Amino acid sequence: MKFFNLIYFIFLSALVAFTVYLYFNIEDLEIKVKENIKSVILKNTSYFSDNVLSILPKNCIKENDLHRILQENASLRKELEEKMQMLVTPSFKYVYMLYKDNNGNYRYLLDGSKSDKGFFDSKFNVNTKEWDKVYTTKQTNIVFQDNLDGLWITLLQPYITNGEVQGIVAMDFATSILKDFSRVVAPLKSVFFYVFIAIIFLFSVITYQIILQLRTKKEAITDPLTQAYNRVYLRNFLEKINFNHYDLAMFDLDYFKKVNDNYGHKAGDMVLQSFATIVQNNIRNKDVFVRFGGEEFMLFIYKGKKYTHQSEAVVERIRKAVEESQLFYDGIMIKVTVSIGLVTDIHKYKNIQEAIKQADENLYEAKHKGRNLVVSCQSQKKQEQNNSLRIGEVKFALDEGCVFCHFQPIVDLKNNTIVKYEALVRLRDTEGRVVYPNAFLEVIERTNIYRDLTKNVLEIVFAMIARQKVNISMNLNLSDIIDNAIYTMLLKELQSHKDLSKYLTIELLEYEAVVDEILIKRLHDIKSYGVTIALDDFGTGYSNFSIFENFPIDIIKIDGSLIKEIDSSKTSLVVVQSIMSLADGLGMEVIAEFVHNEAVLMKLKELKIKFGQGFHLGKPQEKIG
Amino acid sequence: MKIVVFILLISSLLFSSTAVETEKKVYAIILKAIFPQKKSIYIWTDKPSKEALFAALPRVKVVKNVQDADLLMIFKDHDREFHKKLIFANGYLVFQRDKGNVIGGFYWQKGRPNLVFKKSKLHKNNIKIPKNLEKYVDERE
Numbered sequence: 001m002k003f004f005n006l007i008y009f010i011f012l013s014a015l016v017a018f019t020v021y022l023y024f025n026i027e028d029l030e031i032k033v034k035e036n037i038k039s040v041i042l043k044n045t046s047y048f049s050d051n052v053l054s055i056l057p058k059n060c061i062k063e064n065d066l067h068r069i070l071q072e073n074a075s076l077r078k079e080l081e082e083k084m085q086m087l088v089t090p091s092f093k094y095v096y097m098l099y100k101d102n103n104g105n106y107r108y109l110l111d112g113s114k115s116d117k118g119f120f121d122s123k124f125n126v127n128t129k130e131w132d133k134v135y136t137t138k139q140t141n142i143v144f145q146d147n148l149d150g151l152w153i154t155l156l157q158p159y160i161t162n163g164e165v166q167g168i169v170a171m172d173f174a175t176s177i178l179k180d181f182s183r184v185v186a187p188l189k190s191v192f193f194y195v196f197i198a199i200i201f202l203f204s205v206i207t208y209q210i211i212l213q214l215r216t217k218k219e220a221i222t223d224p225l226t227q228a229y230n231r232v233y234l235r236n237f238l239e240k241i242n243f244n245h246y247d248l249a250m251f252d253l254d255y256f257k258k259v260n261d262n263y264g265h266k267a268g269d270m271v272l273q274s275f276a277t278i279v280q281n282n283i284r285n286k287d288v289f290v291r292f293g294g295e296e297f298m299l300f301i302y303k304g305k306k307y308t309h310q311s312e313a314v315v316e317r318i319r320k321a322v323e324e325s326q327l328f329y330d331g332i333m334i335k336v337t338v339s340i341g342l343v344t345d346i347h348k349y350k351n352i353q354e355a356i357k358q359a360d361e362n363l364y365e366a367k368h369k370g371r372n373l374v375v376s377c378q379s380q381k382k383q384e385q386n387n388s389l390r391i392g393e394v395k396f397a398l399d400e401g402c403v404f405c406h407f408q409p410i411v412d413l414k415n416n417t418i419v420k421y422e423a424l425v426r427l428r429d430t431e432g433r434v435v436y437p438n439a440f441l442e443v444i445e446r447t448n449i450y451r452d453l454t455k456n457v458l459e460i461v462f463a464m465i466a467r468q469k470v471n472i473s474m475n476l477n478l479s480d481i482i483d484n485a486i487y488t489m490l491l492k493e494l495q496s497h498k499d500l501s502k503y504l505t506i507e508l509l510e511y512e513a514v515v516d517e518i519l520i521k522r523l524h525d526i527k528s529y530g531v532t533i534a535l536d537d538f539g540t541g542y543s544n545f546s547i548f549e550n551f552p553i554d555i556i557k558i559d560g561s562l563i564k565e566i567d568s569s570k571t572s573l574v575v576v577q578s579i580m581s582l583a584d585g586l587g588m589e590v591i592a593e594f595v596h597n598e599a600v601l602m603k604l605k606e607l608k609i610k611f612g613q614g615f616h617l618g619k620p621q622e623k624i625g
Numbered sequence: 626m627k628i629v630v631f632i633l634l635i636s637s638l639l640f641s642s643t644a645v646e647t648e649k650k651v652y653a654i655i656l657k658a659i660f661p662q663k664k665s666i667y668i669w670t671d672k673p674s675k676e677a678l679f680a681a682l683p684r685v686k687v688v689k690n691v692q693d694a695d696l697l698m699i700f701k702d703h704d705r706e707f708h709k710k711l712i713f714a715n716g717y718l719v720f721q722r723d724k725g726n727v728i729g730g731f732y733w734q735k736g737r738p739n740l741v742f743k744k745s746k747l748h749k750n751n752i753k754i755p756k757n758l759e760k761y762v763d764e765r766e
Binding site: 094103 | 717735739761764765
C-alpha cells in the first residue's frame, strides 16, 4: 500500500512539474514571439520614419525654421503631407509631425494621417514627458501605448538640422497581431492553468486526507488524557522495536489512589496530565512514552547503538522533577512522587515480556523499599537470568525423565535419628549437570509445565515412600493449593496412594497470602488423607498469625536465616524462643532449618528444639538409606 | 492567474460604464471651470443621446431651446448660427472651424483625449480658468 502511495505521489508530482513546465514554456514562447514581432515592427517603423525625414526640407538653420518654412509655404505642406500619406497603411495609422512652441505646447507641422487629421499649427495634447525626452536627448524614442485605444507603438524620431530639433516625426503603429497571438495561446495556457489548479486541488485534498488520517491514527494510538502513547501503540511498537537500541523503565505514581480518594478523579486526572508533561519535557523525540494503565507508565529510552547507560540518569532526572513539582488543584497543592523500575540491555532477555516483567519487579522493589526511588536491574540479576533454563529446556527435562529429587534428612536432635526427609527437586540438563530450582522454577511459574513438574515430584515422593516407608516432606506454594489444576492433581495422587499419604508432609511456602475460605477447606481436605501440614521458612517476612487460626498446621519450620546465627545473634535467639513458645502453645512441632555447624546444633539442643535439618546433620542425597 | 482573469473580465464588463463616468467627470470639471459660481447651468446640445449625460451633472439643466442655454455643447460641424451663445466644441472640426463663440473643446484625436480652451474667447467672455487647467489654455487661435 505504501509502495502504491509513493507511486501516486511521484506520478502526481511529475504531472505538476510537467504542467508547470509547459505553462511557463508557453508563456516564455509568447514573450519571445512578442519581442520578435516588436523588433520587426520597430525596424519597419524606423525605416518608414527615415523615409519621412528624407523628404523634409534641408534648409532649416535656426530653431523652428521648419515651422516658419511650412507656415509660409502651404503648398509645400500639402506636398509633404501627400508624400507622408503614402506611408499610411492600416497598421501605420497615423503619420504626423509636431513641433514644440515657446509655451511648451506641441503643435502640428504636418499630418499625413487619412483620418483624425490635424490642422497646421493646432495644438495636440500628447504625452509631453516622452516627447520632451526626444527634444532633450535628440534621440529616437519608442513609446508603448497599450492604454490608448487601438494603438500600440508610437515611434518618435527627431528631425534635426544644424543641431536643432525642428520637429518630431511620429508614427503610430497599431496592430492586433499580438492580441491575436495572445488570444490563440490563451486557451492553451488556460488548459494548463486549470490542469495545474486541478492537480493542486487534488494535492490539497490528498494532503488534507493524509492529515486527517494521521490525526485519526494519532488519536487511536494516543491516550487522550495524558497524550502519551497507549497500549495499541505499544503492541505495534513492540513488534518493530530493536531491543538493542532501548532501555526500559516502568513508572508508577506513589499513593495515586489517595489523590483520587482525597481530591477526586479530576484532581487525579490533573496529576496524571502533569506527570506526563514532566516526563515529556525530560525525554527526547526518539524516546517512547506509553501509558500502560491507570497510573502506570512505560518509557522506552532510546540509546541507539551506544551501549551506555545514560537511562539511569534520565529516569533519575524524571524522578527528581516529579518530586520537586508542585501541582495545584483548586488552590490545593498536591505533592506526588514516582517509583521507577529500570531495565537496561533489554536484548539480554529472552523476550520483551521478560524485560517488562523485570522492570515491573524492579518497580515493585522500588515501592517495597519506600517509594520515590529508581531501582535498576543489576548485573547479578542478569547473571541469574543467563543461568536460568528456558521453558523449553525444563519441558525437555520433564519429557526425558531428567527430573529427580534430593532427599535431605530431618533429624531428631535428642537421639540423633532421622525421622523424615525433605524432597528437593532437581533437573539434569542436557550436559548432565544438576540444575537447582532457583534456575527453573521462576521460569515455569504459572505454566502447565509447573503443574507437570509438581505431579512428577509427587510421583517421585510417593515412589520413594512406597519403597522405603519413610516420612517425606515436599514443598508447595499456597498458590498451588489455590490452583484448581494442581489441587485436583494432588487429590488424585493422594487418592491413588491412600495408604502412603500418612508418610507425606506438605511444607507450605508463601503463606503470607490472604486467608481464603476455599483454601482452608482444601487444606483440611488434604489433611483428611493423613497428610501432615508444615509451614516452611517461618519467622521472616510478614508472618500472618491468623493462619494458625484457620489452617490445620502441624509443624513450624523455623527459617534458616534465624537459625544460622542463633549462636551469636540475640535477636535470632529471642525470635526463635518466641516461635517455640507459640508452637508449644498451639501444640505444634518445630523444625529448625539450616543447622550448619556444631555450635548451632548445641544451641538448638540447649533450647530443646526437637528436630533439625541442615548440612551439619545431613546433606541432600539422591538415595535414602 | 484565475483572479487576474476574473478582474480582467469584470473590468471589461465595467469598462463602458467607467468611460461614461470619466466623461462625466471631465465635463463636470469643464463646467465648473467655466461657471464656478452659477447655481444652475442651462445646457443645450445638438446630440440628443448626450442629454442624459449632461443632465446627470451637478447644477446642470438641459434645455431644448438654444436661447435658454448658458452653454451649447456642439458635437457636429454644421452651418447653424448660434449668435453670441457660449459654445463648447466636442469635436476637432467644430473646434477648429469655430463658427461662433467657441471657448474651448474636448475631443478625441488619434486615439488621444484633447482638452483645449481658447484664451481670447475666455478673456472676451470674462471667464477665468482655474490654475490646474491653465495648461490646457491655448494662447493662439
